Amino acid sequence: MHPALYVSQTGLSAQDTKLSTISNNLANVGTVGYKRDDAVFQDLLYQIKRDPGALSSQDSQLPSGLQLGTGVRVVGTVKEFSQGSMQVTERPLDMAISGRGMFQIALPDGSTAYTRDGRFQINSDGQVVTANGHALEPAITIPEGMNEITIGEDGVITGTVAGDPALQNLGQIDLADFINPQGLKAIGNNLFRETEASGNPIVGTPGLDGIGAVSQGMLETSNVDVVTELVNMITTQRAYEMNSKVVSTADQMLQFISQNV
Structure with missing residues (x-):
């Protein structure tokens, strides 16, 4: 032939x-x-x-x-x-990362996945979770009656209770970065797993050591x-x-x- x-x-x-x-x-x-x-x-x-x-x-x-x-x-x-465009939502638990880094998500099997999807919600236990119910890591719990939740660029979450102007520290969001993010394994649901090609996650505070800052009330759209x-x-x-x-x-x-x- x-x-x-x-x-x-x-x-x-x-x-x-x-x-x-x-x-x-x-x-x-x-x-x-x-x-x-x-x-x-x-x-x-x-x-x-x-x-x-x-x-x-x-x-x-x-x-x-x-x-x-x-x-x-x-x-x-x-x-x-590459960075996607930022969309303002004004929802207190919506977060976008400006720069490198990913949110850490706890999966049911005990492993950790990573995502750029910062659209979070609160479950029945007050825990901050993804749309599929997977918990954000480190675990963040919002007590009942908490309002005016503020998330700083460094990932610190604070809030106030009605009638009490004192700020309460609710936790710290850490981001994970990778030497080779292209080596991450896409598993669907906006999640990635680490592989030998991606290298081990480098966990740090948002805004420090090359890791991007967190922007509250915003979402990163598709690039x-x-x-x-x-x-x-x-x-x-x-x-x-x-x-x-x-x-x-x-x-x-x-x-x-x-x-x-």
Whole structure:
């Protein structure tokens, strides 16, 4: 069979995967704290017919040789952890991180997950939790009757009780940072797990040692740019069509040979 058929097949598969990545980005354009994915391509092995620099005669060398590529593959997807836009909500338990860092979330199995989604609520026990009911770490409990909750840029939570102007310290929010956040494992529900690629979490106080500050009453929106994704989608569609055209052209060539030889 014509080798171009197999090469174009890898191109079709790669562009299909890229389109899936783009569609996931667009689907999550309204997801709080979402970080867009980008597909990474690499060319496949080459068939070396003539080595570059090989002797073409006793006194001359080949300047480039003859190297035939065998296609392309998707080797991974990269999370882009650029800052999303800030949306003002005025809700006291909504928090956004300005800079690096992630909130720590306690999972039911005892492990810790990480998120940029700062939309928190209070459960029946007064504990600060995510929309799925997972507790924020370190655990923060808001006593009954507490009002005027204030969260500082350093993560300190204070509040007052009706009739008592004295501030009460309710806890401290610590953030976790990673040497390689792209190495985190996305597990859904706006959560990530650490991996060997991400490195161990570096836990610290917001606003110190390179960790971002906490902004109360705000949420970080998705960093997906719709226009960029639409341009990428058009580019992917055209690349897919061109690879399809290669399949059609190779088929016509084979048809010509079979009918005329």
